[in-house]
Amino acid sequence: MGGDHGPHVTVPSAVEYLRHDRDTNIILVGRPEILTKELNALNISPDSRLRLYPASEIVGMDEHPAIALRNKKDSSMRVALNLVKNGEAQACISAGNTGALLATSRFVLKTIPGIDRPALAVVLPTISGHTYVLDLGANVNCTAEHLFQFGVMGATLVSSVENKPNPSIGLLNIGEEDIKGNDVVKQAAGLFRSSGLNFYGNIEGDDIYRGTTNVVVCDGFVGNVALKTSEGLAQMLASYLREEFRRSLFSKLAGLVALPVINAFRRRVDHRQYNGASLLGLRGTVIKSHGSADSFAFRCAIKRAVDEIRGGTLRRIVEHIETLRYNIEQNITQPASVE
Amino acid sequence: MGGDHGPHVTVPSAVEYLRHDRDTNIILVGRPEILTKELNALNISPDSRLRLYPASEIVGMDEHPAIALRNKKDSSMRVALNLVKNGEAQACISAGNTGALLATSRFVLKTIPGIDRPALAVVLPTISGHTYVLDLGANVNCTAEHLFQFGVMGATLVSSVENKPNPSIGLLNIGEEDIKGNDVVKQAAGLFRSSGLNFYGNIEGDDIYRGTTNVVVCDGFVGNVALKTSEGLAQMLASYLREEFRRSLFSKLAGLVALPVINAFRRRVDHRQYNGASLLGLRGTVIKSHGSADSFAFRCAIKRAVDEIRGGTLRRIVEHIETLRYNIEQNITQPASVE
Known part of the structure; x- marks a missing residue:
């Protein structure tokens, strides 16, 4: 409703x-x-x-x-x-x-055993494909363990719905070097490094749209700001482009000629195709559609739910977290990678 | 050098x-x-x-x-x-x-008395003009007091170099409501509200490019991610647009016709004109130019330094911080606004 x-x-x-x-x-x-x-x-x-x-x-x-x-x-x-x-x-x-x-x-x-907090994951376009970013706003005060859990869930999501073994995980930071970032991010990097996951290392904001990694991990505050800032920038650029094509008679004519190309560009950046954030870490599959979704966008959200069910995302997250917990209890430092 | x-x-x-x-x-x-x-x-x-x-x-x-x-x-x-x-x-x-x-x-x-940490402020374009965002990466573990000090310095910067009395300050958050955000941001909002500054309230990422406020305050981690994410998105969109205009003979011709309009658009979004981040909170004026700046971009950074000197930015920040400290000592809850 x-x-x-x-x-x-x-x-x-x-x-x-x-x-x-x-x-x-x-x-x-x-x-x-x-x-x-x-x-x-x-x-x-x-x-x-x-x-x-x-x-x-x-x-x-x-x-x-x-x-x-x-x-x-x-x-x-x-x-x-x-x-x-x-x-x-x-x-x-x-x-x-x-x-x-x-x-x-x-x-x-309820949450899956071993997961402290659910996280919202979205798909964003990149220069060469797309990437999965989480958390997008479900958690604003995150510990290093939370970020690590987001990484496990994100990687499992990608491997299950995209059939991509061992997806790469990037930790969103303000520099690539180990010394960069706040305390939580530095600790999280340590957890990822000793996990056996395909951890790429620290990435920066521009790596999201560059598609440097399959999964981008960040706390919900940072992820939400990054997503909303992107929306604002895209709106501003669209508004500028519209204004320039309306500036004079010539530019209006040029706009008419270029319309098929501009429309192809718009279809390609149409954010509706990325609608549907996965709420991961719960004992059930939940997809959050954008409130302003139209019929096409909402269908994309339904499709995302179906993909998760068919890919066995939930079962695989439960199994993966269980393996990690078992390994930690047994003091095994290199758990199985995400397959 | x-x-x-x-x-x-x-x-x-x-x-x-x-x-x-x-x-x-x-x-x-x-x-x-x-x-x-x-x-x-x-x-x-x-x-x-x-x-x-x-x-x-x-x-x-x-x-x-x-x-x-x-x-x-x-x-x-x-x-x-x-x-x-x-x-x-x-x-x-x-x-x-x-x-x-x-x-x-x-x-x-050294820092100005009353300022714990210097902050990097940059100018970003908005739909209707531009806005000042700080911190952009100088501080990654910020307290509410730090964010408040960034707001005071940012507002003084805008009022001094733009001759704009009492600029509005927005606190970057993940929702407009008071209950939104992490603990630091919530506390900072309280400090701003009782300060007598022109505090707009919480803003979201899309408000940056919408130009909702003259000043956007955030910690250096969030600010850096927002800026870098914007750079990445802009590069991706430019790459998509280029690809679409090169896709076929027709689109290449359309691109030729639209070239003057596309160039006008590119001039408008040329990030070089925004080069030069102000390092605020020191007992001296310091401008950080982008490492990759060309001659035009570096001139913009020099211009920014000259504008700060002519606007008396440093002196006005010192005075404003002194007034705030005096008022806090004297228990005056509504200090002078930024003029």
């Missing part, structure tokens, strides 16, 4: 997704009358592939997470997470209030 | 700067034979406006700051800072090793 546009976007998006993926079923959770109305508008009836599941409450986009958690026990978000917990669904996808989704999913699903 | 290109760029840049600013004199500090060679190539002789000052050593771009500080007492960097300390020069401009410049300038010039 969540997101800036609610079921008016998510319901048609789910219907459209099912048309292209015959092996997936979707449960729409929310107020039945609202969901039915959206389905009626599409001339669709619920069936075994597209079920309705009632939830009477809606968490507002600005509602305080703790209050939503305490007071809204029949919210669509909470009910959907309960379906995952009870094994009736394999993943929960929400475009709703991020803080409430984090708090509620942690409360309902 | 510093920077990736050394005197081959900085000397011609200084000569060119003096041609356009008749009220400024420059002292070139470094190995006389190298400086003279560069001047000879330009058919220029030293005179009262362009003096040479000998320094026998050079700090390498990758040299450890502490080692440079201890062992290179006659480096061009150290000698130039001593000229500022002794009042022979009003500012030091360097394209050299950032860490060494930070350490050496702090050692030679």
